[in-house]
Amino acid sequence: MADDPSRTGDAAEEVAATRGTDADSAADADSSPQARPENDDDTRDDxxxxVPTAVYKRVTVFSTxxxxxxxxxxxxxxxVATDRATAxxxxxxxxxxxxxxGLIAFGAVTYAFSTRFRAEGMGNAKDDTDEPSNNG
Structure with missing residues (x-):
């Protein structure tokens, strides 16, 4: 009868068994800097x-x-090219x-590029975990 995977000790051993590696290398892969950053500086969006607030406002207004x-x-x-889609x-x-x-694509790229700018003191909404989970 085969061993029950729920009775084995470590989840890293199960992952290693399915990937064909040993448990030590699987545990080392989980503790690598890419898998688990050491501080908040590593999790920042590079x-x-x-930019200063005045530059942020100008970039936002004009790029939009x-x-x-x-x-x-x-x-x-x-x-015009399709004669109102009736041609x-x-x-x-x-x-x-x-x-x-091309103009439509240029507008989309311009807007997407402008979203990379942040003013000083602005955080990234996806990195905020300080808010409580209850909204009521």
Missing amino acids: RGVV LIAVVAVVGGFLVLD ELSEIDPLVALVGV
Whole structure:
């Protein structure tokens, strides 16, 4: 009769058995710096850029404005290229349609890039665990 896995001592041994490694190397992998950071500095998002509040406000306002104008303009250009989505496939201007799609993508990339900026003193919402779990 095979051994019951629930009766073995360590979960690392079970993981090691399924992966084909020994328990010591599985335990070492769990304690590696990538698996378990030592302090809060390691858990910070390296892609975020901390800037002064005035710069943050300008980046947020102008990047949002550029993104909205680019996306709306892209849809307008795409609408012109497809004649309000009523044109036959042979009547669509592919170059104008690609420009429209490119403007939409440019607006999305601009907005996504702007979300990397943070003002001094701003935390990252996904890193906050100080809030209580009860909202009532």
